[in-house]
Amino acid sequence: MTEKVNEEKTQHIAGLAKLSIDKEDLPKFTEQLNDMLEMLDEIDTVDTDGVEPTYTVTDRINVMREDVADNWGQRDALLHNAPEAVDGLIRVPTIIDESEDK
Amino acid sequence: MNYFDNDLESVHQQLVNGDITSEELTKQTIDKINSEADDIQAYLSMNDQAIEKAKAIDAAGIDPDNIFSGMPIAIKDNIVTKNMKTTAASKMLENFTSVYDATVVEKLEKAGAVIVGKTNLDEFAMGSSTEKSAFKTTRNPWNLDTVPGGSSGGSAATVSAGEVPVSLGSDTGGSIRQPASFTGVVGLKPTYGRVSRWGLIAFGSSFDQIGPLTNNVKDNAHMLNAIAGHDEHDATSSKKEVPDFTEHIDAGVKGLRIALPKEYLGEGVDPEIKTAIKQAAETYQKLGATVDEVSLPNSKYGVMAYYVLASSEASSNLERFDGVRYGYRADGVKNLEDLYVKTRSTGFGNEVKRRIMLGTFSLSAGSFDRYFKQAAKIRTIILNDFQKVFKDHDLIMGPTTPTTAFKVGTESTDPTEMYTNDTLTIPVNLAGLPGMSLPAGFSKGLPIGMQLIGRPFDESTIYQAGYAFEQNTDFHKEKPQLGGK
Numbered sequence: 001m002t003e004k005v006n007e008e009k010t011q012h013i014a015g016l017a018k019l020s021i022d023k024e025d026l027p028k029f030t031e032q033l034n035d036m037l038e039m040l041d042e043i044d045t046v047d048t049d050g051v052e053p054t055y056t057v058t059d060r061i062n063v064m065r066e067d068v069a070d071n072w073g074q075r076d077a078l079l080h081n082a083p084e085a086v087d088g089l090i091r092v093p094t095i096i097d098e099s100e101d102k
Numbered sequence: 103m104n105y106f107d108n109d110l111e112s113v114h115q116q117l118v119n120g121d122i123t124s125e126e127l128t129k130q131t132i133d134k135i136n137s138e139a140d141d142i143q144a145y146l147s148m149n150d151q152a153i154e155k156a157k158a159i160d161a162a163g164i165d166p167d168n169i170f171s172g173m174p175i176a177i178k179d180n181i182v183t184k185n186m187k188t189t190a191a192s193k194m195l196e197n198f199t200s201v202y203d204a205t206v207v208e209k210l211e212k213a214g215a216v217i218v219g220k221t222n223l224d225e226f227a228m229g230s231s232t233e234k235s236a237f238k239t240t241r242n243p244w245n246l247d248t249v250p251g252g253s254s255g256g257s258a259a260t261v262s263a264g265e266v267p268v269s270l271g272s273d274t275g276g277s278i279r280q281p282a283s284f285t286g287v288v289g290l291k292p293t294y295g296r297v298s299r300w301g302l303i304a305f306g307s308s309f310d311q312i313g314p315l316t317n318n319v320k321d322n323a324h325m326l327n328a329i330a331g332h333d334e335h336d337a338t339s340s341k342k343e344v345p346d347f348t349e350h351i352d353a354g355v356k357g358l359r360i361a362l363p364k365e366y367l368g369e370g371v372d373p374e375i376k377t378a379i380k381q382a383a384e385t386y387q388k389l390g391a392t393v394d395e396v397s398l399p400n401s402k403y404g405v406m407a408y409y410v411l412a413s414s415e416a417s418s419n420l421e422r423f424d425g426v427r428y429g430y431r432a433d434g435v436k437n438l439e440d441l442y443v444k445t446r447s448t449g450f451g452n453e454v455k456r457r458i459m460l461g462t463f464s465l466s467a468g469s470f471d472r473y474f475k476q477a478a479k480i481r482t483i484i485l486n487d488f489q490k491v492f493k494d495h496d497l498i499m500g501p502t503t504p505t506t507a508f509k510v511g512t513e514s515t516d517p518t519e520m521y522t523n524d525t526l527t528i529p530v531n532l533a534g535l536p537g538m539s540l541p542a543g544f545s546k547g548l549p550i551g552m553q554l555i556g557r558p559f560d561e562s563t564i565y566q567a568g569y570a571f572e573q574n575t576d577f578h579k580e581k582p583q584l585g586g587k
Contacts, residue, residue: 010459017417017462018424018442019455029456036460039406039521043476046403046483053478054485056308056338057294057534063337077201083431092426095438 002041005033105130106267107581110169110321113267117164117172124164124172128156128216131174135218135265141246141584143238144260146179148219149186156216164214169324171214176269178257179220180227180303181312183207186217190303191235192225194423194430194449204301205336206270206312206329213328221256221269225451226420227277227305229253230523231513234453239510242285243582244548248507251281254315258285261315262582268316268325272302274309275408276502276527279539282315283502283551286541286580288322288568289315293559294534295340297326298333304419306412307338309531318578319540319568323347326561342559350562355570356390358563359495363398366500366526375501378543378550382571383499389570396495398487403480404529405521409457410464410477411532416454417461423449485533492557497567501526502539502551526553536561540568541577549577 005013010030014021021029075088084091105113105127116122132152135145149155156172165171177183180190182200189195203211210217224234232240232255240255242248243263250259254271258281261269271278273291282289290313297312304310314325330344362383367376383393425431425445432444450458464473491498504525513520530537535555542552552571556564572578 013459013463013466014455015443016466017458018421018439018446019450019458020443020447021455022447025452029452029459032456033459033463036409036456040410040473042403043406043410043473043480046400046476046480048476048479048483051479051482053475054481055478057485058308058338059295059340059342060338065334072201074201078428081198081201081428083425083429090427093435093437093441 003037005030005037104264106264106317109318110173110267110324113173114169114171118166123160124156124216125153125160127172128152128174128218131218131266135260138263138265138584141241142243142259142263143240144221144256144263144265145176145219146189146191146222146237146256147187149217151185152216152218159214159216168213170210170328173215174218174266175210175215176219176221176257176260176266177207177217178223178254178269178271180223180272181207181270182301182303183217183220186220188220188303189237190226191223191237192450192454193236196430198429200301202301205298205333207301209329218266221254221260223256224253225454226303226416227253227272227274228416228453228457230276230280230520232256233510233513234451236451241510242507243584244286245507246584248509248548249284251284251507253277254289255281257315258282258287258289261285261287261317263584264581268314268321270312270329271315272310272312273531274306274412275531276524278313278315279502279527279537279551279553280523282539283549284507286549286577286582287315287317288319288538288540288578289313290322290326290538290561290564291530291536292326292330292561293536295338296536296559296561297329298331298336298339300333300335306415307419308415309412319565319572320348320351322538323351323565340559345562347562347565351565351569353566354389355386355567358391358497358567360386360391360393360567361396361491361495361498362393363401363491363498363500364395365398365401370522370525371501371504372506372545374545375504375506375550379499379501379552382542382552385571385574386499386567389574393499394495396491398491398529400480400483400487401529404484404532405525407477407480407484408524408528408532409460409521410473411481413457413461414464414474415461417458417465420454420458425449481532484529488529488533488535496563498555500553502553503527506545506548506550530555534558536564538564538568540571542571543577544580
């Protein structure tokens, strides 16, 4: 059975990924998500009884190394990419919006 | 005369002999790129230190044992470079410069290659035309009204136009092979684990591989030699020995057992492409190979499984773009949550958002078993199909794409139609196999690509078969006239 999402559900999924869809774009995103779900409708009809899932095709598992710290010494270069940096630290906005307490 | 009408070995010889210096060659390369930039739009940024680097190599002397010494090359802009910006064609990374070089870049720099610029792609490598780039749409040198394919469209177009002899792309569901097919060049996606992904901006980590785009098969083998091998920075890179891929490249195909899956010549594949592939099969038979029809019955489920799995991996990989530590940050935010949401909502393009949302949905409670886990099981049965065929065949052949290059602006807005572009390339990524596209004909003036698929870590057989085909056909010798100009 084809799963369908409405606009509210589409916005909810976007929210889970820390996205917000503009009101005018919401019908289009909802339609496209439903198109994709329609394409995926057949997924249950594939017989996979007793089949193990494959999550990776690498031949390597649990690669270990010595727990040795490697100090790149590149703090300034890294901070250079930060949108806002002060005194060797990354600046972010207030975590809790104080205006909401008033 | 264009130097890059010649193969890498002869350009290298001219550098060694001093017929041309790396500085002259690099200058000519950059001039040609700049003079064609308005038409092709292959590059997102040029390396302003390229001439300096070339001069330094000339001063030190061209290394006669190293084919890339002093050689101009191009890199897809989702592979990080510390001397140039890396944007992934996203507003999110518009002004981002990495503090380190990707392993492949480090290897090529060490070999003396001169990186002339970073090439355009679909944003975060999600797309099949470069139209999803936040900055520009690259054009196909064969016909400027058509797309070069994607996501490695810039890397394919610049090689096709003869601007550089070799470039690097990345391939998650066909992003090297499909543009190679559309632009008439040779593009290889190596076996998963053959090339380090360190410094490749992650999309679908269990699928992504970096690989070469070149004018011919042997140049491609030279490039794989330069970038392959284990890397302690990428735990999924393999410790398997790396052979010299050029060494037995002229071994021929006598006795080679080639499989031609009937599904690859099925519904939706352009009749002229089917004819070209059947003719290629005849060429192989004439050269002493056998070609048998086989079946990959579950490959038709590949698109479904891929879009669930790759989008899920993408939704997780792209969580890091939050406006805090690097990249774009939205203005006028009132708290941290608002910073995340506004940054991501205005920094990502719609295609990236769509895939993040599909992935987030597939992984969410209530959907995980139906979509994500089931897709991973389908991946297993597709893998089993390939293993069965490889029990008594050495190579699989088929078309790379169902159609030739489509017109700019005509890609369907229905994502499910858009994704069928990748029907023939996706199963190879699901199974982690090596696959290469090479020129195999023309339809209405646009190149047709043939895909050769090998056993895991057997790129050598792909190269041998590709080389044999190239030696007996002239398709790779045809060069575009910049859309008839």
